[in-house]
């Protein structure tokens with residue numbers, strides 16, 4: 001266990017952050033060396049660091065799941081080690097002609113982090129293909145598998161986000177198949193594929209990659225953590241009121257629910273003039289208002305100050321409280 005480790009290069013917002021103790025985790029046997037007496041609040045499990053805003057000083061043990069791709073087919077399921085790069089898993093699935101995650105191409109981060117926020121893009125969520133999540137309980141030293149239902153998945157949410165347990169996700173099992181129908185219902189995706197009559201999984205992944213590259217910044221070039229806020233879900237009454245006032249405000253139905261609607265956080269931020277706004281080195285991306293970016297030396301506090309002013313502006317103009325998707329530690 002190393003003392004005082006700098007985490008700047010392990011978080012995609014590239015924020016300066018130092019941790020008290022650091023442990024590198026390369027395998028299941030490394031997981032088993034985690035101290036059993038450690039409380040949940042004394043541990044931070046860090047993987048790709050692509051959905052985190054870190055404080056300057058982390059007074060916890062940071063267990064850093066190292067990047068290492070390990071993918072197998074076991075009992076017809078695709079089983080991947082938590083440290084596998086999510087995008088590499090998508091590439092692997094396509095090269096094996098297995099469908100189900102092609103819409104999730106180019107999402108940064110690791111396989112182990114994917115269930116935490118139920119990653120989703122272009123009409124598909126991880127929960128649509130996930131069969132189980134294996135967790136290691138560092139206090140008991142045992143492994144346990146949670147079924148899809150037990151993970152309580154919903155939009156950008158799962159049991160792993162609200163249930164504080166001494167768990168590290170170690171592996172996931174996915175049902176990827178050669179005969180899954182493709183899903184190109186998302187308008188930007190169907191438009192992009194309009195010239196291809198029978199798109200393959202590879203065509204869909206290529207289209208998603210191109211769309212993402214056209215509007216989302218590459219964290220290696222411009223540090224960011226993807227969408228900073230969730231798209232808000234609001235009551236129909238409020239939506240009706242807002243629709244009358246803001247004719248172009250977008251609303252998206254939520255399958256099976258008629259009393260609530262999803263709206264676009266990016267649209268709200270843009271209307272409050274945050275698209276491309278910059279205070280010092282903290283900013284919102286000029287091509288997509290939902291992406292908080294670090295133009296250089298922005299600190300945790302600089303980024304949070306901008307976040308707070310954006311939330312305040314959206315609340316006062318629309319009466320909507322934006323909720324962070326990114327985890328603030």
Ligand code: EPU
Pocket residue numbers: 120121122123188225226227228229230231250264265266267268270275287288289290325
């Ligand atoms: N829009 C604006 N201004 C902008 C950008 C978008 O008004 O600057 C509006 C437009 O009306 C547009 C709508 O927002 O039609 C939706 O934009 P987009 O298709 O880019 O999707 P999003 O809702 O902003 C969500 C996910 C993304 C995911 C895309 C595609 C969340 C919080 N974000 O973004 O996920 O890639 O859909 O499915 O649900 C992430 O979670 O990190 C992420 C990037």
